[in-house]
Amino acid sequence: MLMIPHPTWAGWKVWRRNWDVFFKTYKVNFLPPFVEPVLYLLAIGYGLGMFVGEIEGIPYVLYIAPALLSISMMNSSFFECTYSSFVRMYYQKTFDAMISTPLSIEDVIAGELLWGATRSLIYTTAMLAVLIAFGVVSLPASLLVIPFSFLAGLLFAGIAMCFTAITPGIDTLNYPAFLFITPMFLFSGTFFPLSVLPDALQVFAITVLPLAQVVTVTRSLTLASLSPLFLYSLVWITLCAAIFFFLSIFLMKRRLVI
Secondary structure (H helix, E strand, O other): OOOOOOOOOOHHHHHHHHHHHHHHOHHHHOHHHHHHHHHHHHHHHHHHHHHHOEEOOEEHHHHHHHHHHHHHHHHHHHHHHHHHHHHHHHHOOHHHHHHOOOOOHHHHHHHHHHHHHHHHHHHHHHHHHHHHHHOOOOOOHHHHHHHHHHHHHHHHHHHHHHHHHHOOOHHHHHHHHHHHHHHHHHOOOOOOOHHHOOHHHHHHHHHHOHHHHHHHHHHHHHOOOOOOOHHHHHHHHHHHHHHHHHHHHHHHHHHHHO
């Protein structure tokens, strides 16, 4: 029988533990979100953009800027709650240590998920600062991407934790990384519009791929021009984030108890 998990506010202690560890190594952790958008903007936005020109009446560098933010939300939260969570669970035995305290399994996993979402927010904020410096996003509308990145990060964190719950070993996490994340990276309206894809793939992307929904919302905010799918994508993300939040806790509890 499927029992709905009941995490408590004690999960914030797990979140705080990860926060403290993150900022103890801040020099390493803050380098990627500043360097990555610069490389992508220069190589693809400005370099390739010279040949592409405009897409749907939008300069190419402005078109891919929100995609870079969306990809950062996905990668930062997904890889945090797959590889990093698996290391804490299996190799460092951090989960076992925390569960031996008054914290429950639900609290530990909820804290991990919230930290994954927070990491998305941190990386997105840093990357947004770079994009603002380059003048490729609209202000002040693009600032709304910051709170949205937490919701998007929570979605990908929940999906990631489901994979972590069912994977037999850390090497197996390469499968969702290459077979799930990489295709979304390429075919979610990131570097070219979905309209160029066959109709069946367009429908699949719009209805199934989480990154396609995130790109839709982020692009609407950074360009200050709402897509017709904006509300649909926002509701889709919210519902799926809630579903995967509780599903991942249930699956992780079943794994850790067994």
